[in-house]
Amino acid sequence: MRIKDSVAIITGASAGIGRETALEFARQGAHVVLAARREDRLLELASQCEALGARAIAVPTDVAKTDDIERMVQAAMDAVGRIDILVNNAGFGFSGTVEETTEADMRELMDVNYFGAFNATRAVLPIMRKQRRGHIVNVSSVVGKLAFPYHGAYSATKFAMIGMTESLRGELDGSGITATVVLPGSTRTEFFDVQRTNDGHVSAPTGPQQDADVVARAIVRSVTHPTPEVNMIRMFRVAYGLHGFFPYLRDIAGRQFYRRSKGKARRK
Ligand SMILES: NC(=O)c1ccc[n+]([C@@H]2O[C@H](COP(=O)([O-])OP(=O)(O)OC[C@H]3O[C@@H](n4cnc5c(N)ncnc54)[C@H](OP(=O)(O)O)[C@@H]3O)[C@@H](O)[C@H]2O)c1
Numbered sequence: 001m002r003i004k005d006s007v008a009i010i011t012g013a014s015a016g017i018g019r020e021t022a023l024e025f026a027r028q029g030a031h032v033v034l035a036a037r038r039e040d041r042l043l044e045l046a047s048q049c050e051a052l053g054a055r056a057i058a059v060p061t062d063v064a065k066t067d068d069i070e071r072m073v074q075a076a077m078d079a080v081g082r083i084d085i086l087v088n089n090a091g092f093g094f095s096g097t098v099e100e101t102t103e104a105d106m107r108e109l110m111d112v113n114y115f116g117a118f119n120a121t122r123a124v125l126p127i128m129r130k131q132r133r134g135h136i137v138n139v140s141s142v143v144g145k146l147a148f149p150y151h152g153a154y155s156a157t158k159f160a161m162i163g164m165t166e167s168l169r170g171e172l173d174g175s176g177i178t179a180t181v182v183l184p185g186s187t188r189t190e191f192f193d194v195q196r197t198n199d200g201h202v203s204a205p206t207g208p209q210q211d212a213d214v215v216a217r218a219i220v221r222s223v224t225h226p227t228p229e230v231n232m233i234r235m236f237r238v239a240y241g242l243h244g245f246f247p248y249l250r251d252i253a254g255r256q257f258y259r260r261s262k263g264k265a266r267r268k
Helices: 016-027 039-051 066-080 103-131 152-171 212-224 234-245 248-264
Strands: 007-011 031-036 056-060 085-088 134-139 177-183 186-188 209-211 229-231
Touching: 007 016, 007 066, 007 103, 016 031, 016 039, 016 085, 016 212, 031 039, 031 066, 039 056, 056 066, 066 103, 085 103, 103 134, 103 152, 103 177, 134 152, 134 212, 152 177, 177 212, 186 212, 209 212, 212 229, 229 234, 234 248
Parallel strands: 007 031, 007 085, 031 056, 085 134, 134 177, 177 229, 186 209
Antiparallel strands: none
C-alpha cells in the first residue's frame, strides 16, 4: 500500500512503539489518528507529526471501552473521511504465576490487549470494505507464540491476537484488505516500568533488545510490503520451527528464560 496521503489510526500512540510508529507514518506522508489515554502526550505528538507535514488528530481513547473505540473511529471519519491503516498496538505487560492471577486481572489484560484490538478491527472493517482497501497491523509479541513461566496471563492475550490475525487474513481474501501480526522482542520503552505484577516482582528485559523506532519501521514496512507475520527476533524464528517438532525444548528454554528474567527482576 502507498503510505503517502493514506490515513492511519495508531492505538497506544502516547509512548514507545506506538509513538515511533506514528512519527514514521507521518515522515512517510500519511495522516495519523493518535489514540491512547494520556491526552497531553497525544497533543504533543500531534504537533510533532504536523511539523513533519502530516495531518494529525489526537483522540483520547481507552481501548478497553467500546464507546471510546467507536468515538475514535468516528473522529477519524469526521476529520479525514477514510481509514486505510489500523495499528492495534495499545497494551501492557503482566508478570506472575497463572495460579495467582486473579480473574479481574486477567479480564483487564484481555480487555486492553485483546478486546481493544478485536473491537477496533470490527469497527474499521465495514469502512475498509466500502473503500476496498485497508491494512490492519496487530502488535503481538514473541511470547505470543512461545509462552514462558510467569508470563502466562500476558502471553495468552498475545496468542489471542495471533489467532485472530491468522483467521482474519483468510476471511479478507479478495477484499482488498489484509492483516499482519508483528512480534516484537524486548523493546526499550516504558513497557517494563508500567507492567503489573501479582507477586511484587516485575520481570526485566531478557534476550536481545531493540529500540522502538526499529519496530516502528518494521510495522510501516509491513504495510508497504504486505506480509502475514513480522518476527523481530531472528532466534525466535528458529525456536518456533523447533517447537513444532520438540515441544519439550520450550520447557528447558523457559527455565533459562525465567532464571535470567528473575535474576534481573526488581521489586515493584
Ligand atoms: N516493550 C516490549 O518489550 C514489548 C515486547 C513485545 C510486545 N510489546 C507490545 O508492544 C505494544 C506497545 O508497547 P510498548 O513497548 O510501546 O509499551 P509502552 O511504552 O508502555 O506503551 C504502551 C502504550 O499503550 C497505551 N495503552 C495502555 N493501556 C491502554 C488503554 N487501556 N487504552 C489505550 N491505550 C493504552 C499507553 O498509553 P496510555 O497510558 O496513555 O493510555 C501507551 O501509549 C504493546 O501491545 C506491548 O504488549 C512490547
